[in-house]
Amino acid sequence: MAVTARSRRVKPAGGFELAAWYFMRISGLFLVFLALGHLCIMHLIHNVESINYNFVSDRWTNPQTGYIWRLWDLTMVNLAILHGFNGLRQILEEWINRAKSRVVLRTGIWIFAGALLLLGNYAILMFVKDADYLKNRRDASSDAVTVRADVDRGASSRHPAAVPAFDVLK
Amino acid sequence: MSVYRRGLVSRLVEGLRYGGGAGQWSWLLHRITGLGILLYLVVHIWDTFLVIFSPASYDAIMGFYGGKIHGVEYPLLRWAFRLGELGLFASVVFHAVNGLRVILFDLSPIRAVGAQKELFWAVVALFFFIMIPVTFIVIHALVAEPTPVAAAIVFPRNFVQAFVH
Structure with a gap:
C-alpha cells in the first residue's frame, strides 16, 4: 500500500491521467478565486x-454586469463539476482495481457529471426573468404579514438604505 | 511487518495507525473536505436549477435554507443551516489553501519537502486567518438582523451611512 500511496503522489507518465493531473491543478487555481469569491459575495456580503428569485434574476439580467456574473458562474460550475468528479474517480479507483469495474465506475461518474453539467449550463445560459412571478409575489407579500426572508436586505426600518456600492455585487 | 489485509475496516484502522504525521492528516482532510464540497455542489446545482424551472420553488427552498417553512421561521433549522454553511466555508477554505500547498510540492518537490512542517503550519495559520473573521460575520448575521457587516470592513463609510441617516 505504501508503494501505491507514494506512487500516486508522483506525476503520471502520460495519457489521460497526465492530462487529468494538469487539469486538477489548473482548475484548482481558477477555483480558488472563483469559488472563494462566490462564497464571499453570497455568504458574507449577502x-x-x-x-431569492428577485436577487438572482437581477444579478443575471443586469444589462451592465449580468454577462460578467453569468460568465463567472458558467466557468465556475463547469470547472467545479469536472474537478470534483475527477477527484471522486481518483479516490474510488484506489478501492476499485478490476478493469471491468473501473469501466462501470467511470461510465457512471461521467454520465452523472454530464447530467449535472447540462443542468448547470442550461440554467445559467437560458435564464430569462419571470416578471409576472415577481409582480404577483410583490402583490401577495404586501397583503401578507411581512416575513423577514421576503424583505430584501436594506429595506427594513432598521437598515433603510439600499447601499449603492452593494448593487454592483449583485 | 504485519500482513496487509484487504477490507474497508482494516484499511481504515491501518490507515489511522500509519504514522504519516502532518502530511497524512492534511491528505485525509483534503479528501474529506473535497467529498463534502462535491456533495454540496450536487445539491446546489439542483436547487439553482429551480430558478429556471420554477421560481416559486426556488424561493421556497431558499426560505428553507434560511430556516423557514411556509413563511414560518424555525430557529433551530435556521441555526443548523447556518452552522452547516460555516462548515462548507471552512471546507472550501481548507481545500483551497491545502491545494495551493500541494501545487507548491509539485512545482518544487525538493524544497517543499525540506519545508514540509513549515508549509503545514502555514496552511493551518492561513486557514484560521480567513475563518475567524468569516465565523464572526456569519454568526453576527445569524444573531442580529441580517446586517451588512462585511460592509463595515470593505466600505466603512457606507456602513456608517446605513445607521446614521
Whole structure:
C-alpha cells in the first residue's frame, strides 16, 4: 500500500491521467478565486436570507454586469463539476482495481457529471426573468404579514438604505 | 511487518495507525473536505436549477435554507443551516489553501519537502486567518438582523451611512 500511496503522489507518465493531473491543478487555481469569491459575495456580503428569485434574476439580467456574473458562474460550475468528479474517480479507483469495474465506475461518474453539467449550463445560459412571478409575489407579500426572508436586505426600518456600492455585487 | 489485509475496516484502522504525521492528516482532510464540497455542489446545482424551472420553488427552498417553512421561521433549522454553511466555508477554505500547498510540492518537490512542517503550519495559520473573521460575520448575521457587516470592513463609510441617516 505504501508503494501505491507514494506512487500516486508522483506525476503520471502520460495519457489521460497526465492530462487529468494538469487539469486538477489548473482548475484548482481558477477555483480558488472563483469559488472563494462566490462564497464571499453570497455568504458574507449577502446571505441566505437576502438571496431569492428577485436577487438572482437581477444579478443575471443586469444589462451592465449580468454577462460578467453569468460568465463567472458558467466557468465556475463547469470547472467545479469536472474537478470534483475527477477527484471522486481518483479516490474510488484506489478501492476499485478490476478493469471491468473501473469501466462501470467511470461510465457512471461521467454520465452523472454530464447530467449535472447540462443542468448547470442550461440554467445559467437560458435564464430569462419571470416578471409576472415577481409582480404577483410583490402583490401577495404586501397583503401578507411581512416575513423577514421576503424583505430584501436594506429595506427594513432598521437598515433603510439600499447601499449603492452593494448593487454592483449583485 | 504485519500482513496487509484487504477490507474497508482494516484499511481504515491501518490507515489511522500509519504514522504519516502532518502530511497524512492534511491528505485525509483534503479528501474529506473535497467529498463534502462535491456533495454540496450536487445539491446546489439542483436547487439553482429551480430558478429556471420554477421560481416559486426556488424561493421556497431558499426560505428553507434560511430556516423557514411556509413563511414560518424555525430557529433551530435556521441555526443548523447556518452552522452547516460555516462548515462548507471552512471546507472550501481548507481545500483551497491545502491545494495551493500541494501545487507548491509539485512545482518544487525538493524544497517543499525540506519545508514540509513549515508549509503545514502555514496552511493551518492561513486557514484560521480567513475563518475567524468569516465565523464572526456569519454568526453576527445569524444573531442580529441580517446586517451588512462585511460592509463595515470593505466600505466603512457606507456602513456608517446605513445607521446614521
